[in-house]
Amino acid sequence: MAAQMVMQGWGTVEGGGWRKGPWTAEEDKLLIEYVKIHGEGRWNSVSRLAGLRRNGKSCRLRWVNYLRPDLKRGQITPHEEHIIVELHARWGNRWSTIARSLPGRTDNEIKNYWRTHFKKKTKASSSDQEEKSKTRLLRKQQFEQQQNQLQKLQHQQQYHCQFQQQLVQNQQQFSIMDMRKIMSLLGVSENKVTSSPPQARQEMTTSTCPTTTSEEQGLFYSTLSGDACTSEVSTEDLLWDGLWNTEDIHGDNNWSAICVTSKVGMHNFAASV
């Protein structure tokens, strides 16, 4: 937001009447209201219906990359970075495909991250530079975490109800095939999925849990790669902490045990059945 405020200077109006450049808070508000009422899609009618002087493309981009309530803002965690590296090795610059495996992250975000972090690394990979970069990253991360938590709370309060349904739909589209792909990439043998109890499998992929968020998927990946520690710990992360017990996975590969030991998970599963 701060960046947006300072960048407002170069906003222009094109010949066709479309505004370009950074979005103002007022425009954001109008777009949010529009999506609230009409839902996502039909972007070309946004200008007419919402009174925005922005073309549909611009509106969609703003929504997808910035205003969506399920966006996970803040620094890419080491765990996410790991996934990005793995998936990029496999799919190349298919950012949207990679983004689908990182709930709450946009293709644009990942693309930018890759450009600034990995292109650079291939050019100049001296440990000295990396160390400096890490320090800087860490400092910024601390600051952004605070901002992120604030923003998250605001967004979630405002849109929680409206997007619950949509998130559930998204989860349903998250097929088991996709999960297998990721798992094989991350070196997790497929039989961990196939050997899981049918009920648990179904619930993982088609859960109708009313409080399911994209964060949950993030935690799911966290368990898959065996990297249970993420550097970004939000209040919500803590809340979801009980959902997947990583020790259960690592120790026994016992999916039913996960369901039983998961405090929040149990509650949600019970609600969904």
Next chain:
DNA sequence: AACAGACACAACCGCAGTCAG
């Protein structure tokens, strides 16, 4: 304190795919 270069990221552009008419 001033400057230059690196960095971060929002936003734009062009192209391709999809789909309804």
Next chain:
DNA sequence: TCTGACTGCGGTTGTGTCTGT
């Protein structure tokens, strides 16, 4: 089958901020 509108994606640009000298 064709066409135009719409949408999504990947590449690129522009601008403010940060950091080192």
